Structure formats: C-alpha cells, structure tokens
Amino acid sequence: MNAEQLEKDFQGKVDAEIRIEPKDWMPESYRKTLIRQISQHAHSEIVGMLPEGNWITRAPSLRRKVALLAKVQDEAGHGLYLYSAAETLGIERETLIEEYLYGNAKYSSIFNYPTLTWADIGAIGWLVDGAAIMNQVPLCRCSYGPYARAMVRICKEESFHQRQGYEIMLTLCRGSKAQKAMAQDALNRWWWPSLMMFGPHDSDSPHSEQSMKWKIKRISNDELRQRFVDVTVEQANFLGIAIPDPDLRWNEERGHYDFGPINWAEFWDVVKGNGPCNRDRIRARRKAHEEGQWVRDAAMAYAEKRKARQIAADAVASPIPVANYA
Ligand code: BYC
Numbered sequence: 001m002n003a004e005q006l007e008k009d010f011q012g013k014v015d016a017e018i019r020i021e022p023k024d025w026m027p028e029s030y031r032k033t034l035i036r037q038i039s040q041h042a043h044s045e046i047v048g049m050l051p052e053g054n055w056i057t058r059a060p061s062l063r064r065k066v067a068l069l070a071k072v073q074d075e076a077g078h079g080l081y082l083y084s085a086a087e088t089l090g091i092e093r094e095t096l097i098e099e100y101l102y103g104n105a106k107y108s109s110i111f112n113y114p115t116l117t118w119a120d121i122g123a124i125g126w127l128v129d130g131a132a133i134m135n136q137v138p139l140c141r142c143s144y145g146p147y148a149r150a151m152v153r154i155c156k157e158e159s160f161h162q163r164q165g166y167e168i169m170l171t172l173c174r175g176s177k178a179q180k181a182m183a184q185d186a187l188n189r190w191w192w193p194s195l196m197m198f199g200p201h202d203s204d205s206p207h208s209e210q211s212m213k214w215k216i217k218r219i220s221n222d223e224l225r226q227r228f229v230d231v232t233v234e235q236a237n238f239l240g241i242a243i244p245d246p247d248l249r250w251n252e253e254r255g256h257y258d259f260g261p262i263n264w265a266e267f268w269d270v271v272k273g274n275g276p277c278n279r280d281r282i283r284a285r286r287k288a289h290e291e292g293q294w295v296r297d298a299a300m301a302y303a304e305k306r307k308a309r310q311i312a313a314d315a316v317a318s319p320i321p322v323a324n325y326a
Contacts, residue, residue: 014215019145022088030214033207034144035089035096037216042082043100044108045075047281051115052124060118067164068121074157081150088146101286109267110197112275119172119179119186125165127187127194127232133158134228135198138218147216166235173239180241187236188244195259196267198225204264229257 001009006025013020020026049072056072059065083093099105110128115121136155142148172183199221202208211217219227229248236243247260269275 011213014143014213017215019148020143021145029210030216031089033211033214033216034147035086035091037211038082038086038089038147039091039096039100040106040108042079042086042096043105044111045079045082047107047111047285048128049075050281050284051111051113051277052121054115055118055121058118059121064168071125071161071164074161078154078157081154082147085144085146085150097289101282101289106271108197109270109275110193112270112277112281113189113193114277116189117182117186119169119182120190122165122168122172122183123186123190125161125163126169126235127165127190128197129158129161129165130232130235131194131197131228133162134224134231138224141215141218143215169239169241173241183239184241187241191244192263192266193270195225195229195262196270198222198228200264200267226256229259233257 007027010020010024010026010030013024020030052068052072052075056065056068059068083096086096087093096105100107110131115124133155136151136158139151140148140155142151169183169186172179199205202220202222205221208217208220212220233243233248245260247258249258250256251258270278273279
C-alpha cells in the first residue's frame with residue numbers, strides 16, 4: 001500500500017471510532033503529536049506534586065494530611081501511567097525526562113504559581129483539578145488506545161481530588177471571617193491561571209484543527225473553558241465567594257456566562273519560563289532526579305542479578321544445551 005492509501009485507511013479508522021493501537025500503522029505526525037501531548041501531560045502531573053507537596057507538613061489536621069498525601073501520590077501515579085502510554089509510541093522514558101529537565105519540553109502553566117496559604121490547596125483541588133477533569137474526560141475517548149485507557153483511571157482519581165479541594169473551600173467559607181477571606185484570596189489568585197490551563201483561544205491554537213480531525217482532542221480549548229466557567233460560577237455562588245471578574249455575567253441569549261479577557265501576555269510569559277515559580281520548579285525536579293540516581297542504579301543492578309539467577313536456574317532445569325535444539 002502506498003502512503004496515501006495508508007493515510008486514508010488510518011483516517012477511515014479514526015472516523016469510524018476504531019481505536020488506534022501501538023502496532024497499527026499511523027502517520028508520523030500523529031505519533032509526534034501524541035508524544036508531545038502525552039509527555040507534556042506526564043510532566044505536568046509530576047511538576048504538579050510540588051505546589052501541593054509544599055503543604056503536606058503544614059496541613060491543619062491528620063485527616064487533611066492523609067488526604068493530601070494520597071492526592072500527591074496519585075499525581076505521581078498519573079505521571080507514570082502517562083510516561084508508559086508515551087513509551088508505547090516508541091520513545092524511551094529517559095529521553096522524555098531528559099527533554100523536560102534539561103531541554104525545552106513544556107508542562108502546564110498552572111504549576112508555576114506559588115501556594116501561599118492553606119486555602120490554595122483547596123483552590124487547586126477545586127479549580128485546577130476541576131479544569132483538569134473538564135479537559136481530560138473527553139480524552140478518555142481519544143483515538144489512541146493506551147492514552148484513552150490511562151485517562152479513564154486518571155479521571156476517576158481527579159474527581160476525588162476535586163471534591164477534596166471543594167470540601168476544604170467549603171470548610172473555610174463556613175469558618176471564621178479570616179478563613180473565608182483566605183478562601184476568597186485563593187480564588188482571586190487561582191481563577192485566571194485556571195482559565196489559562198485550557199490553552200490559547202481556538203483561533204491562536206496551532207495544533208487544535210489537526211488534533212480534532214485525528215480525534216486526539218474532541219472539544220476545543222474555548223469550548224472547554226466556557227463549560228468550566230459555567231459550572232464553576234455556580235459552585236462559587238454556593239461557597240459565597242466572588243469570582244474576580246467584573247465582566248462576568250449570565251448571557252441569556254447564548255445560554256452561557258460571558259467573562260472578561262484573559263491576560264495572554266502573562267500566559268505566554270509563564271509558558272516561556274518566566275512565571276513566578278518556573279525556575280524553582282525545574283530546580284526542584286532536577287535535584288530530585290539527580291538525588292534519585294542511586295535508586296535507579298540499585299533497581300537496575302537488582303533486576304540484572306535476578307535475570308542472571310533465572311538464567312542459571314533455567315539451565316539446571318533443562319540441562320540440554322540450547323544449541324542442541326537447533
Ligand atoms: N500550559 O495548539 P495548542 C493536571 C502550549 S495536569 C503550557 O492549543 P494543544 C493536574 C501547547 O503545548 C494539566 N503550555 O496545543 C496535575 C502548544 O505548545 P507546543 C495538564 C500550553 O496541545 C496535577 C502551544 O501552547 N493537562 O491537570 O492542541 C494536579 C499551543 O497550544 C498550555 C494536560 O496536559 C498550558 N496551559 O492543546 C492537578 C492535558 N496550553 O507543544 C491537575 C492534555 C497550551 O507546540 N493536554 N500550551 O510547544 C491537552 O489537552 C492539550 O495539550 C492542551 C493544549 C489543551 C493543554
């Protein structure tokens with residue numbers, strides 16, 4: 001079959017909702033797009049442990065500490081499922097990690113903002129995980145099988161994360177005046193960066209059109225952002241705190257909330273590495289990676305020892321030299 005026919009058959013499978021699996025033929029650009037998106041997603045999960053990890057030792061009760069520990073561990077797990085999904089596309093995890101720690105690989109802009117108070121942990125769960133769920137539920141139907149399957153489990157866990165965040169916010173909003181003010185301050189600081197998580201406007205999103213055609217993405221950046229605003233405004237009303245946007249109002253005609261302009265200059269500045277915490281985040285990840293070298297070395301040495309032992313045991317169990325089978 002020539003390349004044109006292969007591409008036509010491939011698109012036919014995608015259009016018929018037949019999942020693409022690792023050993024199936026796929027266009028090189030489809031493979032590259034997936035490696036880009038899945039690895040960025042994996043790096044985001046791993047970096048995402050840092051702002052919250054900052055509060056594990058300072059959580060206000062044992063119950064809060066246990067829940068936060070579990071959430072941060074889940075994020076490490078999400079990173080691992082996602083690196084595994086990326087590896088099915090024929091790239092080594094070491095290469096991806098190298099690109100992220102010492103190269104130019106991106107991760108979500110949101111994790112370059114600081115967590116200044118305990119309320120930030122509530123706001124992250126409520127808003128950041130809420131935005132993540134909005135963006136990631138459609139990825140459970142992504143055309144690439146291993147990514148779609150990884151996303152099913154990730155989304156279940158993200159739902160729990162969102163609820164634990166909202167419950168922290170609810171507790172603060174029903175607490176003292178100072179606690180409610182802390183919740184409002186966290187909402188003020190996390191609202192706009194959460195809207196930026198969905199990526200640039202559709203008109204400025206170079207990858208969207210092709211990714212939608214390949215059914216990697218199912219719903220556009222702007223549509224997901226709008227859905228997020230619509231559900232979150234009601235949740236803020238229930239908490240009794242105000243979304244920091246003077247232009248926010250219900251539009252009867254559209255059946256959606258209108259909201260004010262996003263500061264795209266800030267977004268691109270953060271994406272390019274100049275956000276409040278970019279340098280700290282990369283420094284912390286590099287340190288952890290370098291200090292963990294001995295663990296990787298020990299695991300490799302152990303695996304090799306086990307393999308050698310297994311080969312020796314197999315030789316005793318079947319004493320006929322392998323060469324004699326030929
Ligand atoms: N931050 O053409 P576009 C989580 C980049 S993990 C930084 O729209 P695409 C969580 C984009 O990469 C959150 N960069 O791209 C974890 C592209 O640059 P390149 C992460 C961004 O891929 C722990 C350029 O802008 N979620 O939720 O079609 C705790 C043009 O964009 C961002 C995922 O990764 C951004 N926000 O659409 C709690 C989900 N937005 O690659 C929560 C999977 C855009 O050309 N990813 N860029 O250099 C996706 O759904 C899509 O990749 C995106 C972007 C919607 C993010």
